[in-house]
Amino acid sequence: MKVGLYFGTFNPIHVGHLIIANHLAENSDLDQIWLVVTPQSPFKKKQSMLDNYQRLEMVYRATKDYNNLYPSDIEFNLPQPNYTINTLAYLQEKYPDKIFSLIMGEDNLKGFHKWKNYQVILDNHDIYVYPRISEGAIETQFDNHKRINHIDAPIIQLSSTFIRKSIKAGQNIRPMLPEHVWEYVDEMNFYK
Template sequence: MIKTGIFSGSFNPIHIGHLALANWLCEMGELDEVWFLVTPQSPLKKKADLLDDHFRLHLVEKAIGSYTKFKACDIEFSLPRPLYTINTLAALTKQYPEHQFQLIIGADNWHIIDRWKDSEKLLTTYPVLVYPRMNYPITIPAAYPLVKNADAPLIEISSTFIREGIRQNKDLRFFLPQAIFEDIQTIKNSLNR
């Protein structure tokens, strides 16, 4: 079985924090690969400031480049709405039976996992890796043996910070992958609509 981490998010836009974490999980952790699953819209988030779905996917594809352990995934673009992680993981498992999918979530999401659809089933069916976020201690009850602390380095960069910096004409070239920095004007124009 191929151990495949599912790093689901809006990637609005993708930044070096996303890539560094995924790289660490592949090279220092136990994953064979990480799929960046671009989600059209989380049921727990507002649509405001969300860049176009296909543009965000394009940015992810450019950012990961030729690194063979990363893949951009758009499966949620074709799944029925509203989108729920439990349904996405089931669809992935059915479509790719040779993969053991492991959900990658931040400690901030771990703290609200009970608000996710069918969270109990999710936590007892699929392996989950929880990565650290500032001010969110990770405590995993023994009842969830499939959930692990990813024990990855703390990387506190957010897409919100990136978007705000772009709006303020800040030069954020070192926070964004070099490959997508040339798209900064398109990002800025999209954010200022």
């Protein structure tokens, strides 16, 4: 079974995240997409960052009506600060029957050569890249790489930062969040 790992703080998860995750579930050879909630670093407390389990709850609510999308708290119990290479090693050991791939935006691929042990990741895992509008160029070593799959997904120009600022300003952002997530954010008075 091929599992795509879609990492994010998901603070909050929004329709853009779901569009990308569902697009990959429906239009690639990935059998499942795990939305991996990145824990807040104990060293970098951000006031606008919700608690790990509140963000996991939002991902759970957002994905519960989808057959191939799953929330994951796999990084919550790994030593911090954590690196993707460590998460991948842990997952391979815990789930030897699964093949794990990374899902990332084109903007992240531009800085991928700076990741810890990026070459080991590339040697052992496929990477699915969705388009993003961003500055800079992709390293030539990643051009036509056999493990890097560029996905013709919709370009989503929506960010969690924009949503948080809009909520704080008292604006209606309801269409930008999955219904169950909007209800939770509203009920809990998050980001106000």
